[in-house]
Amino acid sequence: MGTGRLTVDLGAIAANWRALDAMSAGETAACVKADAYGLGAERVVPRLMKEGCRTFFVAVAEEGARLRSIAGPDARICVFGGHMEGDTDLLRNAALIPMLNSPAQAARHLSALPDAPFGVQLDTGMNRLGMEAADWADLRAELLPRDPVLVMSHLACADEPNHGMNGQQLHAFRDMVQGVHAPLSLAATGGILLGRDYHFDLSRPGIGLYGGAPFTAAEPVVRLALPIIQERAVAEGETVGYGNIWKAKRPSKIATVSAGYADGLIRAIGRSTVLYHDAQACPLVGRVSMDLITVDVTDLEATGAALDILCADQGVDDLAIAAGTIGYEILTSLGPRYARDYVGA
DSSP states (O other): OOSOEEEEEHHHHHHHHHHHHHHOSSEEOEEOHHHHHTTOHHHHHHHHHHHTOOEEEESSHHHHHHHHHHHOTTOEEEETTOSOTTOHHHHHHTTOEEEEOSHHHHHHHHHHOTTSOOEEEBOSSOOSSSBOHHHHHHHHHHHGGGOOSOEEOOOSSTTSTTOHHHHHHHHHHHHHTTTOOSOEEOOSHHHHHHOGGGTTTEEOOOGGGGTOTTOTTOOOOEEEEEEEEEEEEEOTTOEESGGGOEEOSSSEEEEEEEOOGGGTOOGGGGGTOEEEETTEEEEEESOOOSSEEEEEOTTOSOOOSEEEEEBTTBOHHHHHHHHTSOHHHHHHHOOTTSEEEEEOO
C-alpha cells in the first residue's frame, strides 16, 4: 500500500469523554466540528452516543445538517456560527440550534424561524464571537421569554490555568447571566479542568476527547504509520532533499516514506521531528515535500514496512511542538489519502 494508515481508537475517545464527564458538574456535550477534528464524525458521533452523549456542537449549519444524518433525530445539534444568511432552510430541515451571536442574527432568526429553538453566545472578553454586553442588555428582554436552549460564552485562555483572563471572563459571564434561567455553558476542555466554578449546566469538550492538551490524562487516540517506499545508502558528505539542507555526517541509510504536506504533515515539522520504529526514534532529515518525507534509519537493524509518526511515543502535541503549532492543527490537517482503521467501536 502506498498511502499511510491512520488508526483511530474510538474506545479511547469514549474513555476520554467518560473521564471529562466524571469531572463535569452538569451535562457533558461533545464538540465535533471539522469532521470530529478530522477523525471522522460518522464514526466518532455514534460511539459518543453509545456512551450517552446527546448534545453536539459544530461550527456551521452545513456541518450540522450532515451530522443530523449521522446522529438521527434524538441528538441536539448546536451551531457555534449562529444563523447566517442562507442558513434558514438548513436550520429548519435539520432541526439545528443556532447560537445567536449578534443583534443581526437574532433579528434574522426571529423573523425567519420564530418558533424554532435557538441559543445565545455572549462575548465575555475574547472578542471573537458573541453578543457584547450592551447588545445583550438590549436584547435579553426579547430573547429570554422565548426560552433559549442555552446561553454560553467561550474562554480565551483556559489552557493556561493561572491566566488572569479566566477569572475575568468568569466574572463577566456571571454578570451577564444574572437572572437568566436558561441552561448556561462556559467550559470546553480547558474550562472543565479549571474546576466546577466554570462548569455551569453544560460543558462541551473538544480537543480533550481526541487526546490533545490541556487534558494530559487523555488516552491516546490516533496512530499514523507511513509506508517506506524506498531505502538508499548515502555517503558521508552527500545531501538529501530540496535545498540540500541536510548533509550526511557519516555513511547513512535513508528511508523515503509516503506522506507530506499534502497529507497534513506541514513543512514546519521538519525542524526536530522523529519517526518511530517500535520505540526507537529515527530523525526526519531534509525538507518535508508534498508527498514524501526522508528519515535517517541508519541505526536500525531492520526497518520493516513502515515508520510511525503518531504513536504512543509521539502524540499530536509532541508533533505540534516540533512544528511550532498546536495539536488542533495537526489533527484537523490529517489528509484524506490515509487509509483509515477504526478500533474500539
